[in-house]
Amino acid sequence: MPVETASIAAMYETALTIRRFEQRAIEQYRLGNIRGYLHPYLGEEAVAVGAVAALRPSDYIVSTHRGHGHAIAKGHEPRLMMAELLGKATGYCRGRGGSMHVSSLALRNLGANGVVAGGMPLAVGAAFAIHLRGDSDVVVSFCSDGAAANGALHESFNLAAIYHLPVIFVLENNNYAVSTPIRDTALVENLSERAAGYGMPGVTVDGNDALVVRAAMEKPLQRARAGEGPTLIECKTYRQGGHHVNDPGLYMPKDELERWRARDPVGILRQHLVDAGVAEAEIAQIDQRIEVLMDEAVQFAIDSPEPAVADFLAEISAA
Numbered sequence: 054m055p056v057e058t059a060s061i062a063a064m065y066e067t068a069l070t071i072r073r074f075e076q077r078a079i080e081q082y083r084l085g086n087i088r089g090y091l092h093p094y095l096g097e098e099a100v101a102v103g104a105v106a107a108l109r110p111s112d113y114i115v116s117t118h119r120g121h122g123h124a125i126a127k128g129h130e131p132r133l134m135m136a137e138l139l140g141k142a143t144g145y146c147r148g149r150g151g152s153m154h155v156s157s158l159a160l161r162n163l164g165a166n167g168v169v170a171g172g173m174p175l176a177v178g179a180a181f182a183i184h185l186r187g188d189s190d191v192v193v194s195f196c197s198d199g200a201a202a203n204g205a206l207h208e209s210f211n212l213a214a215i216y217h218l219p220v221i222f223v224l225e226n227n228n229y230a231v232s233t234p235i236r237d238t239a240l241v242e243n244l245s246e247r248a249a250g251y252g253m254p255g256v257t258v259d260g261n262d263a264l265v266v267r268a269a270m271e272k273p274l275q276r277a278r279a280g281e282g283p284t285l286i287e288c289k290t291y292r293q294g295g296h297h298v299n300d301p302g303l304y305m306p307k308d309e310l311e312r313w314r315a316r317d318p319v320g321i322l323r324q325h326l327v328d329a330g331v332a333e334a335e336i337a338q339i340d341q342r343i344e345v346l347m348d349e350a351v352q353f354a355i356d357s358p359e360p361a362v363a364d365f366l367a368e369i370s371a372a
């Protein structure tokens with residue numbers, strides 16, 4: 054397989070892994086095995102997959118409350134993710150984090166975050182550390198359109214810009230902040246227009262095509278690694294479902310949802326593979342591999358022990 058085809062195949066595999074992981078997580082939620090909230094990334098897979106495909110393993114990401122896809126794209130194992138969602142001791146954060154607080158320093162995921170725009174100042178801080186150390190790593194800070202109306206985003210954009218920090222702000226414009234459509238909270242057509250106000254480049258791209266997202270990362274990465282500062286990439290995409298697992302999303306017009314489903318990010322990647330000459334049978338092998346991986350992930354999570362009560366205090370250090 055040519056290098057580029059292999060790379061598309063890997064992206065398809067990651068996107069489908071995210072899709073199936075979310076579907077299995079929703080099942081586990083309905084069975085009562087996951088407590089708290091769960092915000093599926095269904096329909097937005099191409100953003101995480103495309104953005105992370107352009108990175109080096111040593112680059113960082115900072116995620117959001119809708120963060121499973123970012124983590125899987127950054128190399129997190131589905132079984133350790135599922136265990137975390139079920140609050141098990143074998144999870145990435147030993148069950149302390151759950152769905153909204155998955156992180157792994159080893160994989161350079163500085164964490165999902167329950168606070169809208171809350172990860173952005175952390176991303177800027179990490180980028181400042183990289184800058185002080187003189188490294189060439191980059192931080193990708195994910196956020197969505199709701200964060201675009203949050204003050205922390207303004208401070209983060211401005212600090213990153215004036216210090217020329219190596220951050221790429223990837224704004225997943227999925228059209229909604231809970232039930233509020235973006236047209237009610239922004240009068241600009243493209244949120245990337247706002248980048249000009251901070252003296253940084255801003256672009257808007259098709260967030261449902263992972264190859265487009267990956268290509269959009271190229272210049273911003275060069276710029277960031279060269280010490281020239283941040284970039285805002287707005288990826289237009291769509292949340293294929295309600296805000297969280299218990300939200301039926303009745304406020305989302307059916308024809309709008311259907312329009313976006315017709316441009317499904319996993320389907321688009323699959324089509325890229327077909328166009329590159331990959332046989333259906335070969336694609337089916339990837340699909341089957343993922344089913345096995347998901348069965349194993351769910352079983353591993355279910356079979357894993359709960360955190361021991363005796364261990365809780367061990368992770369609280371005395372001031």
Ligand SMILES: Cc1ncc(C[n+]2csc(CCOP(=O)(O)OP(=O)(O)O)c2C)c(N)n1
Pocket residue numbers: 117118119167168169170196197198199200201227229230231292296
């Ligand atoms: C600072 C803050 N304000 C409000 C909330 C409640 N809240 C949780 S998710 C959400 C909407 C976020 O929308 P967006 O940033 O577009 O992210 P998306 O859910 O679309 O991924 C809100 C208002 C919160 N978690 N944090």
Ligand SMILES: [Mg+2]
Pocket residue numbers: 197198199225226227228229230231
């Ligand atoms: Mg949103």
